Amino acid sequence: MKRRSLLGAALLPAFAHAQAQPRIVSVGGAVTETVFALGAQGQLVGVDTTSLFPVDATRLPQVGYARTLSAEGVLALKPQLLLASGEAGPPLVLTQLKGAGLRVEVMDDQHRFDGVLARTQRIGELCGREREAAQLGDRLQQAWATRPKPPAGSAPxxxxxxxxxxxxxxxxxxxxxxxxxxxxxxxxxxxxxxxxxxxxxxxxxxxxxxxxxxxxxxxxxxxxxxxxxxxxxxxxxxxxxxxxxxxxxxxxxxxxxxxxxxxxxxxxxxxxxxxxx
Known part of the structure; x- marks a missing residue:
C-alpha cells in the first residue's frame, strides 16, 4: 500500500506537467507566432489559415479561416485549449466548443505595444511557459526601447x-x-x-x-x-x-x-x- 502511494506521488509531477502544457489549437496569426516565440510549438495540434509565420506553422493541420471556424473541425484534432484572437468566430461556434468541454481563451486585440506584452504573458501562462514569456517580454522591451525614431519634422x-x-x-x-x-x-x-x-x-x-x-x-x-x-x-x-x-x-x-x-x-x-x- 505504501509502495503504491509512493508511485502515485511520483506520477503527480508528470501529470501536473502534462496539464500545464495542453494540446492547443491556435487561431490568429499573432497568437500562433507568439506560441512559437515561446517555444511551445510542440503543443500545437492545429492552426487557422492566417497563421503564416513562421513557415513551420503552415505545415500544421488547419482548421480554416479565423472568422469561419467549425466546431467539428476544431474538435477533430482533440485539443485541450483553443487560443484565439479577437476576430475568431463565429460566436456560435465558440459557444459550441465551450459546451463540448473545450477551454476557449480569446486574446484581446490591442493595437498597442503594451497589449503585445500582456498577450505574451497570458499565452505564456496558458501554455505553461511563464518563464519563457518573461524572457520574451524583456527582449521585446529592449527592442522597443532601441527602435529607430522618426526624423524630426517628418510626418508624411x-x-x-x-x-x-x-x-x-x-x-x-x-x-x-x-x-x-x-x-x-x-x-x-x-x-x-x-x-x-x-x-x-x-x-x-x-x-x-x-x-x-x-x-x-x-x-x-x-x-x-x-x-x-x-x-x-x-x-x-x-x-x-x-x-x-x-x-x-x-x-x-x-x-x-x-x-x-x-x-x-x-x-x-x-x-x-x-x-x-
Missing amino acids: RVLFVLAHAAGQLRVAGEGTGAHAMLTLAGARNAFAGVQGYKPLTAESALQAAPDIILCTDQGLAAQGGADGLLKAPGLALTPAGRARRVVGMEALLLLGFGPRLPQAVAELTRQLHGHAA
Whole structure:
C-alpha cells in the first residue's frame, strides 16, 4: 500500500506537467507566432489559415479561416485549449466548443505595444511557459526601447489601402491596426477622421492627397503590383500616385501586432520616411 502511494506521488509531477502544457489549437496569426516565440510549438495540434509565420506553422493541420471556424473541425484534432484572437468566430461556434468541454481563451486585440506584452504573458501562462514569456517580454522591451525614431519634422501623409481582393479596395481610418502602425511610425493617416475601413472611391483618394500609399505585399500581388494598384479609382492622380510612391510590407508583420512589432515599426519607419525624404 505504501509502495503504491509512493508511485502515485511520483506520477503527480508528470501529470501536473502534462496539464500545464495542453494540446492547443491556435487561431490568429499573432497568437500562433507568439506560441512559437515561446517555444511551445510542440503543443500545437492545429492552426487557422492566417497563421503564416513562421513557415513551420503552415505545415500544421488547419482548421480554416479565423472568422469561419467549425466546431467539428476544431474538435477533430482533440485539443485541450483553443487560443484565439479577437476576430475568431463565429460566436456560435465558440459557444459550441465551450459546451463540448473545450477551454476557449480569446486574446484581446490591442493595437498597442503594451497589449503585445500582456498577450505574451497570458499565452505564456496558458501554455505553461511563464518563464519563457518573461524572457520574451524583456527582449521585446529592449527592442522597443532601441527602435529607430522618426526624423524630426517628418510626418508624411500615408494612405493605407487594403487590397487583397480585386475590385474590393478599402482604405483604413482610425480604430484600425493600420492607423495604429502609421502613428507608431511617425506618419499621418491620410484618412484620419473616419472610423474603420471604408471603400476606396476616386473622390476620397483625391481628398486624402497622400504623399505615400501603403499596402501589404499580398495586396500588391493581388493587384498586379504597383502599376495595377495605381489603376484603382483616383490613386494615380494623388501626389503619391504621380510620384509612384507605393510601399509594401508583409501583411502579418505590418498588421499582426505580434512579437515582431518592434521590427515592424522599425521597418515601416525607415520605409515611410525614406520615401518622404
